[in-house]
Amino acid sequence: MAESNNHFDLLPVEVIEIIFGFLPDIASLRAAAITSKRLLAVTRGAKTMLITQVVVNHISPELMPEAWLALESExxxxxxxxxxxxxxxTHFRNREANSRLITLAEGMAMERRHAAVEYFTAKCSNDAQQYLPFLGKLSEEHYGRSFPEYKTNLVADMTKTEHDRFARAFYLIEVCYKLLGFIYTPLLYGQDYGANGSSFLPMAKKSFTGWFSHSELEQMAVAHGYLYGLIETICEYQVSLVYHQCH
Structure with a gap:
């Protein structure tokens, strides 16, 4: 490990910890820590605290309750x-971020999941914006008047509030899958679950969805519909690929 040629690692420990706490992700924290022996020692001395700060900043405090939900449901x-x-x-009545510190394994798992959530949130937003002009054309044909709000150049980027709503929806879809997957999986293969078989599914859905507001359920429905359409497209592509290979 090469010694640093600058004086950053000579700063007081408290200052280094504050600076490291604002790094964008765990990989950046690791990279910064190994630049000198002292910085590595500082990082090790406050490892869990720094990981917690980095993960919270990476995901954002507003989405941490859902990030914890996804981790706990897994x-x-x-x-x-x-x-x-x-x-x-236990977790839905008072939905708030866990106050305890985050371990390295937990932090890495949360960052990986958040990367997927961010990807699907951005993709869903972009696809919606591309669809709006087409929706506007259909509306014009149906109603016989113009709808300027559907024009591409007038479609505003997703606000932070809108982004967080969709991100929460994708997180909650993940939680739903983790909690209800034990019912869905047997049903996919035509198997009964327990004594009442598929009758458990509507019961579980009602139990799960009853904890969310109407607007949250709407967002989850949009997110679920998007993911379903994405999977359907992938399956159609694979079937088409196999068909062309066989012919």
Whole structure:
């Protein structure tokens, strides 16, 4: 490990910790830490605190409750409706970020998941903007008048509030899958789950969705519809590819 040629690593420990806490992600924190022995020692001395600060800044405080929900739902691996209800009662009634510090493994998992959420949020927004002119054309043909709000050059970028709403929706779709996957998977293969089989599914859906507001459910429906359409497109492409290979 080469010694640093600048005087950054000579700063007081408290100052270095503050600066490191504003780094964009864990990879940047690691890269900064190994630039000198002292910076590595400082990072190790406050490792969990720094990881927590970096992850919170990376994801944003507004989305941390959903990020924690996704992490906790992945750990749960439920196999009964009662476990889903208990999780919902514990985590949905007072939805807020966990106050404890974040470990390295947790932080890396949360950053990976957030990268996917950010990708789908941006992609969903871009696709919606591209669709608006087409929607405007259909509206003009149907109503016989112009709709300037659908013109491409008048479509505003997604605001921070709108972005967070969609990001939360994608997080909650992930939570829904983790909590209800134990029911969906057997049904996909035509198997019954438990004594009542598929009757568990509407019961679980009602139990899960009852914790969300109407606007949240609308956002989740949009996110779910987008993901469903994306998967459908991929499947159609793969079928087409196989067809052309066979012919």
């Amino acid at each position: 750990r749960l691996r439920p196999n009964s409706i009662e476990q889903v209800d208990q999780f919902a009662e």
